[in-house]
Amino acid sequence: MRQQAIGNLIGATGGAAFVLVNAGAPLSDTLTTVARVLGIALLAAVLAITFRQREKPATAPGGFTKGYWFVVLAEVVALFGGFQVLRALEAPPQANVAWVAVVVGLHFVAFVLVWRTWTIAIPGVILAVLGGIGLAMAWTTAVAWVPIVSGVLSGLALLLCSLVFSLLA
Structure with missing residues (x-):
């Protein structure tokens, strides 16, 4: 399977997990169901597109290089270190999902340098921004909306990025 296809599958799976875990109050039951169904439908679409494509050799540089493992290690350290900082600041629990979005977004941006492909920066920047917005919201009366915005x-x-990149592959 091509490297980009693997990345699209990982992104889609992670995206579906973000939606399924975080959809809920303060959304209505109807909107929660719509969000979850949409998440599953988009994941199914990425899976269908990926597995219907013919096998092609990997064209993008990358893989599990030293640079990849460095980014993953930095991500783990940032995640757990950030959780400790948020706890010390007595941040509400909703801030954790915002922090996850920031770190996951930044790890995508870091992969631009490792894999020398700019497209991965698109979801990375979007996630980092949504995570940053959620972190700012965590200390306001809108704290209940953090899992919706950042998750x-x-x-x-x-x-959506995984779907578009799958279609363009």
Whole structure:
């Protein structure tokens, strides 16, 4: 399977998880169901497109290089270190999903340098921005909406980017 196809599948799976885990109150039951169904439908579309494409050799540089593992290690350290900082600042629990979106977004941006392909920066920037908005919201009366902004919207962004990149492959 091509490297880009693997990336699209990982992005779509992560996006679906973001949506399924974070869809809920304060959304109505109807909107929660719509978000979850949309997440599953987009994941199914990426899976269908990916597995219907003919096998092609990997064309993009990348893979599990030292640079890849460095980015993954930095991501893990940033995630867990950030959770500790948020706890020390007595941030509400909703801030955690915002922090995850920021870190996952930044790790995509870092992969631009590792894999020398700019397209991965698109979902990365979107997630980092949505995560940053969620972090700002965490200290306001809109805190209940953080999982929607930083979780559901981030997940849908990942799913849509994975779908578009699958179609363009």
